[in-house]
Amino acid sequence: MTRITVFGGTGFLGRRLVDRLAWAGHEVIVAARHDRDVSVPDAPGTAIMRRTDVRDDADVAAALAGATAAVNAISLYVERRDLRFEEIHVDAATRIARQAADAGIGLVHVSGLGTEVDSDSAYVRARAAGERAVRQTHPDAVVVRPSVLFDPNDAFSSSLRMLARLPVVPLFGHGETRLQPVHVGDVAEAVAHLLERGIANATYELGGPGAHRYRDLVEAALTAAGRHPPLVPVPFPLWRGLSAVLTALPSPPLTRDQVILLEKDNVVGDGANTFATLGIEPRDLVRNGLGGQH
Template structure:
């Protein structure tokens, strides 16, 4: 019998974008998976991914330590994927990505579990002017302080069918005559396929990653902000003007959009929302460091051949074309 079939992995945030791909990857390896979420009823869609009884959603709220402890009871490994891109009400960066990570790490430490993976992001920095980046760094520090054998996963921008990156720009291109570009478009990204991120975390759960190490996960290509927008327009076969937004103008616009989102109780379409913290993040490159490459703390170091955006993105952006998936035009 496969050893993994006797092992239980608790995944916090397992119903999210990366989570659903990780649950599938773990299920394919034979693990039993406990998906810890605030609303288990909204995670039931994950159960058909595995065999009967293999995937089980449970209720857990990072603000309540007892629920966190129950969620990891009897687990052999724990993965914390919980995170947010935009703050809303009690869901602040500090509450979710700093205090939440600490709550999970403390529970893992008390349970004596040594296989623990903490999701972070490239750009995590305790001294960053971005609150998002600071909270990610604090989450990393909490994980490694409480569980020295923890593995930290720092992906660049993650892409896949449900992503909030390529889909966002394709949505804007569908109804807007222009695509706004924060800054001069020179900020660099290293988009990484969600399936590759899931495989990297799975290998960490299997014990194939260096304990206590931080892995930076990026795809095989580095693209500037402008190149990303040009790629989206090429795939969706739309002609749009790319308009640079000076940082000062972008911050003012972001402040207005944040206010509108607040007074509309968060119902503003995510494709239209831009925050001042995101403007700050867009001033810094989001690529794998030379140090991580040299030390093998990358996808390649885990034996994973990264997918290109050209191989994946057109398959889910085609419906943004004028004739959708029935458009006879081909992306080349």
């Protein structure tokens, strides 16, 4: 049994990973700001909540005390006046990496596909800077870059299903951007494999088995709903404008950073370490009924 600290262990990916690790018999420390019931009943391992703000050195040290490995699955998708992307994706990522390196323990840093230092998106730039800082601070860290995560009830699958209720369906551009949606449980499995095999100093790009054009995903959702409203191309500059307004809402349904990410293909690169490297066969969003089955 090993003791693994999962920063962001109450999040969409983090919860799946905590379950997977507890069921494999590990002792999991779940580090996040808000108390939740993180127990995994009947599992041979344990999961214990440890209230942590990753912006605080002492909190991070306490969460890592006695750990044999750590995972950073923290996220921030929308900036607030008092909380910037750099604080979470660069500064906090570096803090976790430095403390993990000083303790001599392994680290899996979860980032995302499509990070670019010169992106128009502040989110994407911060993720790229965070990866670089983690690499410099903890050379043995493993960076994991998933494509968009799905499960049967997540926001991405639900938003595709919701489109089926509209009289006309607006596309992002012509809907030609290719995405490789990946099941959240498959990413959790991959991270668990990396930890359990002690893999170090590597980058993994994790996408589902198929790269789908956005319009094909929409059409699959419409077919599943038995509806065929017309698809209407909407230019990206219009989406950027609309999302800039929406981003000001407390819980924006669409952010400018998401629009910018949708302007370019979000697929696994040639020659990358992937699920295949780990011997994992990932599930496909379309073949799994657009998240309708497990």
